[in-house]
Amino acid sequence: MKNDLSIIHQLLDGDLPPEERDHVLHQIQKDPVLLAEYQALAETLGALGREGRTAPAPGFTRSVMGKLPRRRTTLFGRIRKFFFASRMLRWNLASAVAALLIVTLAVTMLLTRKPEQVIVRLDLQAPNARQVAVAGDFNKWDSTAGVMTRKNGTWTIELPLRPGVYAYMFIVNNEQWITDPGAEAYRDDGFGNRNAVVRVKI
Amino acid sequence: MGNIMNTMTHQEEHDVIDRCLKGDDEAYAVLVDHYKVLAYTLAFRMLGDADCANDVAQDSFLAAYEGLDRFRRMAKFSTWLATIVLNKCRDRLRSRRETVPIDDVTEVRSCGAPDPEALANAHERTSALQQALAALAPVDREVIILKHLEELAYEEIAMIVGASVPALKVRAHRAREKLRESLEKQGVAS
Numbered sequence: 158m159k160n161d162l163s164i165i166h167q168l169l170d171g172d173l174p175p176e177e178r179d180h181v182l183h184q185i186q187k188d189p190v191l192l193a194e195y196q197a198l199a200e201t202l203g204a205l206g207r208e209g210r211t212a213p214a215p216g217f218t219r220s221v222m223g224k225l226p227r228r229r230t231t232l233f234g235r236i237r238k239f240f241f242a243s244r245m246l247r248w249n250l251a252s253a254v255a256a257l258l259i260v261t262l263a264v265t266m267l268l269t270r271k272p273e274q275v276i277v278r279l280d281l282q283a284p285n286a287r288q289v290a291v292a293g294d295f296n297k298w299d300s301t302a303g304v305m306t307r308k309n310g311t312w313t314i315e316l317p318l319r320p321g322v323y324a325y326m327f328i329v330n331n332e333q334w335i336t337d338p339g340a341e342a343y344r345d346d347g348f349g350n351r352n353a354v355v356r357v358k359i
Numbered sequence: 360m361g362n363i364m365n366t367m368t369h370q371e372e373h374d375v376i377d378r379c380l381k382g383d384d385e386a387y388a389v390l391v392d393h394y395k396v397l398a399y400t401l402a403f404r405m406l407g408d409a410d411c412a413n414d415v416a417q418d419s420f421l422a423a424y425e426g427l428d429r430f431r432r433m434a435k436f437s438t439w440l441a442t443i444v445l446n447k448c449r450d451r452l453r454s455r456r457e458t459v460p461i462d463d464v465t466e467v468r469s470c471g472a473p474d475p476e477a478l479a480n481a482h483e484r485t486s487a488l489q490q491a492l493a494a495l496a497p498v499d500r501e502v503i504i505l506k507h508l509e510e511l512a513y514e515e516i517a518m519i520v521g522a523s524v525p526a527l528k529v530r531a532h533r534a535r536e537k538l539r540e541s542l543e544k545q546g547v548a549s
Contacts, residue, residue: 166532170506170513201539202507204488210508213399213413218391221420225384234382242383 161188165195169202274317275357279325281337284310286329291316293325293352300328320359324352367393372436379427391420394437397509398444404504405448407493415451419443434518441509441519445501452497491541499534502527 164181167173173181185191279291289312291303305312305327312327324344327335336343340353378386398419403412422443423430430439492500498520505516506527513524520527 163532166528166535169535170528170531197539197543198535201535201542204542205503205507205538208486208488208508210396210400211403211412212396213416214409217395217399217413217417218388221391221395221417222384222388224417224421225387225424226421238382 161191162194165191165198168195169198273359274319275359277316277318277355277357279305279314279316279327279337279355280339281305281312281327281329281335282310283312283327283329286312288330290328290331291325292328294323295325300331318355318357320357322354322356324354326350326352367437369435373432376427376430376436379424387424390423390436394440395420397437398440400508401441401444401501401504402448404489404492404508405445405497405500406451407489411451415444415447419447422447438515438518441505442521445519448501449497487542487545490545491538494541495534495537498522499530499537502530503534503538506531 165185168178168181168185185195281289283289286307289305289307290300291305291314292298292300293303295316295318296302303314303316305314307313324346325337327337329335334350336351337353341356342354343351344354346352372390375386375389379390395416398416399412402415402419403409406412406415419440423436423440430436492503495503501520502516505511505519506513511519513527516527517524522530
């Protein structure tokens with residue numbers, strides 16, 4: 158009888174292979190004492206199963222999360238979290254259109270922006286000249302591009318130039334290249350002449 | 360009855376734990392939400408009181424959070440959490456010096472100092488089964504809960520309670536008989 162009761166508990170433990178389980182169940186059903194014992198235990202465990210699991214009160218998770226101590230993180234960890242933490246992006250159509258307009262405007266301004274320029278005035282005293290022009294780095298040394306205007310014996314031109322250093326020469330009467338006697342600096346042109354130099358700053 | 364302890368894969372658990380360890384505290388809410396029923400059920404069935412069970416379950420999650428970096432990755436988080444819950448339940452039961460007979464189980468259940476009306480209501484609510492569970496020795500009670508309520512294998516129960524499988528089977532055998540006897544006395548089981 159003791160061994161038989163052990164078999165019932167083996168059955169309840171779920172230790173028996175399927176074929177042996179069926180055999181044991183068959184044996185139990187043939188023995189009224191064993192059957193009563195088995196049914197009582199099975200009913201007991203059935204009552205336990207019917208009770209089931211119990212859920213905690215609503216708000217349990219929130220309550221636990223509210224009690225968590227702040228975990229110390231390294232500076233690297235915080236930086237990493239800042240950049241790699243998942244974020245929920247909430248948007249609406251009006252915001253999206255506004256953002257698109259701002260981006261479009263910014264890109265347009267960036268693409269159409271003119272670089273800052275400085276007006277540089279060059280002068281040459283040549284009262285007897287018929288024509289004076291200036292050629293230099295700013296106009297690819299085109300002797301016809303920078304024609305100067307005469308005013309009381311002084312030839313003048315105003316050039317819009319971006320910051321930088323430019324070499325230049327004057328061309329008088331379309332044939333004589335002259336170094337600006339009033340230049341702030343000079344540079345050898347590599348061919349035995351000196352170019353005037355102007356430095357443009359903002 | 361499904362086993363909630365298996366609904367999150369080992370890898371998913373560890374991914375969430377990695378996020379927690381990297382400072383993503385919100386990831387821990389995933390674990391709490393997933394295993395709160397396990398923790399609360401264990402505590403409630405061991406202690407028989409909703410408030411106590413709530414305290415123990417919450418304390419267990421806090422303890423697990425603080426010990427996450429020491430969590431042994433070979434074990435499942437649920438196994439580890441169940442161990443923590445049961446240890447806390449044992450501490451509570453030890454502090455109560457639980458040697459109270461079945462008929463006085465309502466008083467045993469009180470964790471703090473509930474008012475008399477609450478005690479009366481609690482007594483009414485107490486199921487015959489809960490009283491029968493309370494009549495078991497704690498070591499037998501935890502095995503019967505883990506085996507027949509949580510439907511765990513003896514090998515996993517052995518990891519949780521720190522006892523051998525043969526010893527657990529002896530406890531389960533004894534607990535089933537005692538449980539049946541208690542329920543029969545209350546007229547619940549024949």
